[in-house]
Amino acid sequence: MKFILRIWRQDHAKGAGAFVRHEIDGISGDLSFLEMLDLLNEQLTVRGEAPVAFDSDCREGVCGMCSLVINGRPHGPNALTTTCQLYMRHFRDGDEITIEPWRARAFPVLRDLVVDRTAFDRILEAGGYVSVHSGPKPDPNSMPVEPEVAEEALDAATCIGCGACVAACPNGAAMLFTAAKVSHLGLLPQGQPERYVRVTRMVEQMEAEGFGGCTNLGECEGACPKGISIKFIGRMNRDYYRSVLKEPIDRRGRMGAQ
Amino acid sequence: MKLDAKVPPGPLREKWDAHVDSIRLVGPRNRPRYSVIVVGTGLAGAAAASSLGALGYQVECFCFQDSPRRAHSIAAQGGINASKGYRNDGDSVMRLFTDTIKGGDFRAREANVYRLAQLSMGIIDQAVAQGVPFAREYGGMLANRSFGGVLVERTFYCRGETGQQLLLGATSSLAKEIHEGHVRMHPRTEILDIVVVDGRARGIVVRDLVSGAISSYAADAVVLATGGYCNVFFLSTMAKGCNVTATYRAWRRGAGFANPCFTQIxxxxxxxxxxxxxxxxxxxxxxxxxxxxxxxxxxxxxxxxxxxxxxxxxxxxxxxxxxxxxxxxxxxxxxxxxxxxxxxxxxxxxxxxxxxxxxxxxxxxxxxxxxxxxxxxxxxxxxxxxxxxxxxxxxxxxAPHYAMGGLWVDYNLMTTIPGLYAIGEANFSDHGANRLGASALMQALADGYFILPVTIADYLSRNPSGEVKADHAEFKRAEAEVRERTKRLLSVNGKRTVLSFHRELGQLMLDKCGITRSRDGLEEALRKIPELRAQFWRDVKVPGGEGELNQSLEHAGRVADLLDFAELMCLDALTREESCGCHFREEHQTEEGETKRDDERFANVSVWEYQEGARPRLHQEPLAFEAVHLAQRNYKT
Missing domain, CATH: 3.90.700.10 (Succinate dehydrogenase/fumarate reductase flavoprotein, catalytic domain)
Structure with a gap:
């Protein structure tokens, strides 16, 4: 198959950037989208042109490293599929394909299709954990968890942190990402002691990073390669409101001072 | 090179506890004075960095991905073993130990494997405390499944994404330590060399993958958790970024490399x-x-x-x-x-x-x-x-999947370079010649959560902190070498892409050093690899410059090291004149076509020492089997 690719090219973070047209021929339908780009890069290199920078690592849909907005859709046209698992058989011979990086204020472009997603890490650092040290712990069977609850927590925990939800949202909001982490831990008994501190801190960090607000458009859910439901956003909002009503004294600080 | 495994004396069941009781520790007030570098944020690296940070050490942690959460442990699917014995099916620490020794075809160190089996249960407890949502039965108890090579059900799982959930657990603990200032995280930063001063590991040289800047970090100890090298086969189940550079460079600086030919398909x-x-x-x-x-x-x-x-x-x-x-x-x-x-x-x-x-x-x-x-x-x-x-x-x-071989480590997980540790897949320790399913996660987490954070204290406590800084002449020399190598890669300006060389190397290795190996094939590979390497340095084309985000340059450096390392793998495979586990030499098989070990000559670990400009030197660590008797594996009756 033959394709015309319109690819966003940008030399560095401060560069202007523009779409550049590339053509590629002889592509088998069994190649993945990223393998097609590998091949393009081979050809560009041999011709003495700069290859296209893009992120990828595991290439089996779980590390969350790959990105790309393909024809206006994060991770391309297929539902529940990351770019690395998208195959060229889903395109038609001769198609023109537009490839852009994630577009969001909180994800600045570093080069071509590579963006900086460390804002996500800072949201997690603000509270996306249960505070435990390494060492002996009680036997897990002393704390039974209903299988449905464990499954629902896993539905949220399955988030790969790729950022498609942000790229899909017209507001550039990171609500689905943040809600997935808040819900994963908030559903489980282990996550209860820090449930409200966690949601407050994570939401505040999310806002500080420059992500937009949620206006219930639902684009995030449609773009999520792991099918994470927006019901988790509702859940996070409920927890957030409850946390606001809780006693404002930071008892943690006091405990530290003792 | 002297190989002292430092296995503690006493009965197998008591070795680890006695060892922990007797080693030196660093007190809580002194820990913040010591700094430790951890390279890699997979299960082993993230677990180690977060555990060391929580203890109070200053930790500098590095990964080449854009976030620690993306390391390739995330792709492990099936599960993690632990000898909890929940199923009432006769499982025990001893049985997990025995299964692992036998599964590894008697090429692992008994004391290490027994400790792994002992610590396996605590890993499940630790992960659950972090919020890892393991599968549960209807009564709310943890569920189990069975896995290859064993007759009990001891594998814990989260659907088919166990590695992902365990890594998110480990990196969430890491995130907490980053937040609290105990760990400084350096994503998109790749290790390119290890710095050894007066015989001790003192730091690393890294390249910032966004700006291209090359710089050094000094510390009191260095921990490599940099995974395996199956990308030497090009097509493998590993992530595209997985590479051998950290362990290969450590080898060039004097660390022994153990059993490089043991790769799991x-x-x-x-x-x-x-x-x-x-x-x-x-x-x-x-x-x-x-x-x-x-x-x-x-x-x-x-x-x-x-x-x-x-x-x-x-x-x-x-x-x-x-x-x-x-x-x-x-x-x-x-x-x-x-x-x-x-x-x-x-x-x-x-x-x-x-x-x-x-x-x-x-x-x-x-x-x-x-x-x-x-x-x-x-x-x-x-x-x-x-x-x-x-x-x-x-x-x-x-498909090539896991490297049992890796840097040789003693019982404390320290390599032959004092102060340099290797954990997880990067070391050779526990799986012998073949790893059982669901055991990689177990080993990486045992190393990272429970073993290294304790054993490293013994080394640190014997030395004052902050002796060597990154402005030391050895750091400058190592940096200059890295810059020189980078310039060389960029200046060849030939006609072939890095990827084409990587594919060619992979095909050769898969044919000659893959599922089966033979003397003729390995000798052929040992002739062809230097030819391919010479061609690489004559004809590779690496576009772009040094001071920028340059993925071709990253790949070129990794492939250059794989081209060197492939030779060591073949040499090891050729020298090991027996079949064991994943190492199947066609010349050495039973009449039924099963592996035929030679315990007289090869019940040992092959440890290779780098020699400048000469053939690597072979050392052997003998393996004694006292708790499990050497026997032909039998999965038939």
């Missing part, structure tokens, strides 16, 4: 299709619990699988290994699949594939039950191949 991956394919995707071994492996009995039988009657199906694992059936260890399953395909019985376009069939399990349990067990694996298979495994059997074929 996983039996159940999706077969390679097209010539431009970039990786192989694993289908979890847990599928062999319900899937039956078969090929047509007749050569070149092109009928669709559903039309092949039962009598004409060759369930080769069940027939050859009635006791374990489809659940034989990985090396046995992989070799048998290759053998039937070599005989012309293979299926699919290339003839290199076998069926993994769920028909009987679906008839027995219903599609719903099977769907619940393997939902995401079925989905993944369907996405890649465009075929539905509920209706037609999967096609699978072995």
């Amino acid at each position: 996983h039996p159940t991956a999706i077969p390679a299709g097209s010539e431009h394919q970039s990786k192989l995707t694993l289908m979890s071994e847990s599928l062999r619990n319900d899937g039956r492996v078969w090929v047509p009995r007749k050569q070149g039988d092109k009928r669709p699988p559903a039309e092949i009657p039962e009598a004409e199906r060759y369930y080769f694992l069940e027939e050859r290994y009635p006791r374990f059936g489809n659940l034989v260890p990985r090396d046995v399953a992989a070799r048998n699949a290759k053998e039937v395909c070599d005989k012309g019985l293979g299926v699919g376009a290339t003839g290199y594939g076998v069926y993994l069939d769920f028909r009987d399990a679906i008839q027995r349990l219903g599609v719903k039950v099977i769907e619940a067990r393997y939902h995401n694996l079925f989905e993944m298979y369907e996405r890649i191949t465009n075929e539905d495994p509920r209706k037609a059997p999967m096609r699978i074929y072995p």
Whole structure:
């Protein structure tokens, strides 16, 4: 198959950037989208042109490293599929394909299709954990968890942190990402002691990073390669409101001072 | 090079506890004075960095990905072993230990493996405390499944994404330590060399992958958690970024490299299709619990699988290994699949594939039950191949998957360079010549959460902190060498891409040093690798410059090191004149075609020492088997 690719090219973070047209021929339908780009890069290199920078690592849909907005859709046209698992058989011979990086204020472009997603890490650092040290712990069977609850927590925990939800949202909001982490831990008994501190801190960090607000458009859910439901956003909002009503004294600080 | 494994005296069951009781510690007030570098944020690295940070050490942590959460441990699917014995099926620490020693074909150190089995239970407890949502039974208790090579159910799992959930648990603890200032995280930063001053590891040289800047970090100890090197085969189940640079550079600086030829070829991956394919995707071994492996009995039988009657199906694992059936260890399953395909019985376009069939399990349990067990694996298979495994059997074929070989470490996980540690897949320690399923996660986390944070204190406490700074002359020299190497790569300006060399190396290694090996093949590889390397340095084309985000340059540096390292692998495979576990030398097999060990000459660890400008020197660490008796593995009766 033959394709015309319109690819966003940008030399560095401060560069202007523009779409550049590339053509590629002889592509088998069994190649993945990223393998097609590998091949393009081979050809560009041999011709003495700069290859296209893009992120990828595991290439089996779980590390969350790959990105790309393909024809206006994060991770391309297929539902529940990351770019690395998208195959060229889903395109038609001769198609023109537009490839852009994630577009969001909180994800600045570093080069071509590579963006900086460390804002996500800072949201997690603000509270996306249960505070435990390494060492002996009680036997897990002393704390039974209903299988449905464990499954629902896993539905949220399955988030790969790729950022498609942000790229899909017209507001550039990171609500689905943040809600997935808040819900994963908030559903489980282990996550209860820090449930409200966690949601407050994570939401505040999310806002500080420059992500937009949620206006219930639902684009995030449609773009999520792991099918994470927006019901988790509702859940996070409920927890957030409850946390606001809780006693404002930071008892943690006091405990530290003792 | 002196190999002292430092295995504590006393009975096997008491070694670890006695060791912890007797080693030196660093007190809580002194810990913040000591700094430790941790390279890699997979299960081992993230667990170690977070544990050390929580203890109060100053930790500098590095990964080449854009976030620590992306390390390739995330792709582990099936589960993690622990000898909890919840199923009342006779499991115990001793049994997990014995299974691991036998599964590794008697090429691992008993004391390390026993400790691993002991610590396995605490890992599950630790992960659950972090919020890892393991599968539960209806009463709320943890669920188990079985895995290859064992007769008990001791594997804990989260659907088919156990590695992801365990890594998110470990990196969430890491995130907490970053937040509290105990760990400084450096994502998109790649290690390019280790700095040794007066015989001790003192730091590393790194390249910022965004700005291209090369700089140094000094510390009181360096921990490598940099994973395995199966990308030497180009097509493997590893992530694209996985590489050998950290451990290979450590070897050049004096660390012994142990058993480099021990690489595991996983039996159940999706077969390679097209010539431009970039990786192989694993289908979890847990599928062999319900899937039956078969090929047509007749050569070149092109009928669709559903039309092949039962009598004409060759369930080769069940027939050859009635006791374990489809659940034989990985090396046995992989070799048998290759053998039937070599005989012309293979299926699919290339003839290199076998069926993994769920028909009987679906008839027995219903599609719903099977769907619940393997939902995401079925989905993944369907996405890649465009075929539905509920209706037609999967096609699978072995793929390079895990490196049992790695830097030699003593009982404390320290390499032969004082102050340099290797943990997780980067070391050689616990899996011998073949790793059992669901044991990689267990080993990486035992190393990272429970072993290294304790043993490293013994080393640190014996030395003052902050003795050497990054402005030391050795750092400047190492940095200059890294810059020189980078310039050389950029200045060749030949005609061939890095990828084309990587593919060629991979094909050669898969043919000559893959599922089976022979003297002739290995000698041929040892002739061809230097030729390919010479061609690489003559004709590679690396576009772009040094001071920028340059993925071609990253790849070129990794491939250059793989080209050097491949030779060491072949040399090791050639020197080990026996078959054991995944190392199958055609010259050394039983009449039934099984591995034939030579315990007289090779019940040892091969440890290679780098020699400037000369052939690497071989040392051997003898292995004594006192708790488990040396015996031919038997998965048949």
